[in-house]
Amino acid sequence: MGLKLRPNRIAAIMLRHYYLIRGSFSRFFPLFSWAAIDIVLWGFITRYLNSVSSSGLNFVPVLLGAVLLWDFFTRIMHGVTTAFFEDVWARNFLNIFATPLSIWEYLSGLVLSSMATSIIGIIVMVFLATVAYGLSFAAYGVMLTPFLLVLFMSGIALGIFACGVVLRLGPASEWFIWPIPAFISPFVGVFYPVSTLPLWMQYVARFLPPTYVFESMRAVIAGAEVSAGELLQALFLAALYILLACRFFARIYRHAVRTGLIARYSAENLS
């Protein structure tokens, strides 16, 4: 299976997602509503903590910034899986995989669709966090770029992996996928330093790229030096996970083609 990507085929996958969102309020509304609720909730919590804390620590960039970055990661991951689920829900695999579309073009289409939908949520979150709660991204400086890049790549890797799981286990297994970010969040130290965790959880955290983002974010806010080496390690890990996730998806896809799963995907008993 070659790696030659045809833009028209990738555009078809994106256009499909655009049509679905444009024509459905129930798809459009969640793109920003949950993100907005998160920011409002955490915005008030940080205000309250600022008012009762005597430490002088500003909780807005620490907690609200963390929520925003974590939501960015979650949104990217769910963006990929949701675009994939649309084909699951519409029982569209046979139609779509019987075309010249390659799985690399398909995955590229899912990733770009996820980027487009995530941007909407991020814009709303940034607007609310900045205007309503005074979050300033200047606090993160230039480090914001590698932070976003690591989280973006991690979200893509996890999203592709999740698509592979659902392709292998069947439509009902989507319920394994939605809580994955919640399962990961305690390990990566979104709201607290990783040193707070028991040792075994710290070991796990080292293999999760978002850990380095949240540790570095707290270091930036505290005025401490950020380890460029650790961020590079996070980028390397995230890139490695994307490759592994793509390989995993490709293996699952080949298995599905060998066993006839693609043609009969809607059958629950295949899981």
Add this chain to the structure above:
Amino acid sequence: MTMKTKVLSIKGLYKSYGRLAAVDGVSFDVAGNEIVGLLGPNGAGKTTIINMVLGVLEPDRGTILIEGTDIQKNRSEALQPVNFAAVYTPLPGNLTVFQNLRIFGLLYGVAGLTDRINELLTLFDLNKYRDLKCGVLSSGEQTRVGLAKALLNSPRLLLLDEPTASLDPSTARDIRTKIREFVSQGTSGVLWTSHNMYEVEEVCDRVLFLSRGRILLEGDPRVLPGEHGKQSLEELFISVAREGLEAA
């Protein structure tokens, strides 16, 4: 007799599920300007063959060449001149007719896509449903949308799995005429499965009788029954399906 180009060439195709051979050493060709009927009882292996030709099911053995390109070695290139319609795979019901055709047109890289879509909407009498979601259409209308999708890229190889199963007799006849016209105007070949023997006699140039994954009979559907002492193709079908080739 002129030599026709092969659009599909299948050799020694074999697929098993566990110990059950769903397709057992099948070989045949489909030439340009030819409609080949793939007949057989349920579970004979017709859809399995179609799925393998579409690249969504991998054979255990054998080769499938589409216009000379091996689908296992170069799937995307091999599938470029192929399209299909099947009664069991409606297009996504949450998109409109036009949106679905546009998306699949992009997937096949159809040039002048909007004009081609409009042409097909007219051909299949779908203009009034253009902006309706496919899910709200009747099964017959959805079948016509599926056929419009199948002709989007003017395929050199068209696979039709019971394309008229959900259509009323009048619409079914109309569709058969359109497919016949499509084949006679170009150089495309069609592999057509159906359980309607009258339809098969009307449209197919050649038929292959499949039973338990093997081709038992092959020939002209208008001549074949007489050669085997039967009154009609339907009688021959029932005989082959129930008792195998010996009885036929």
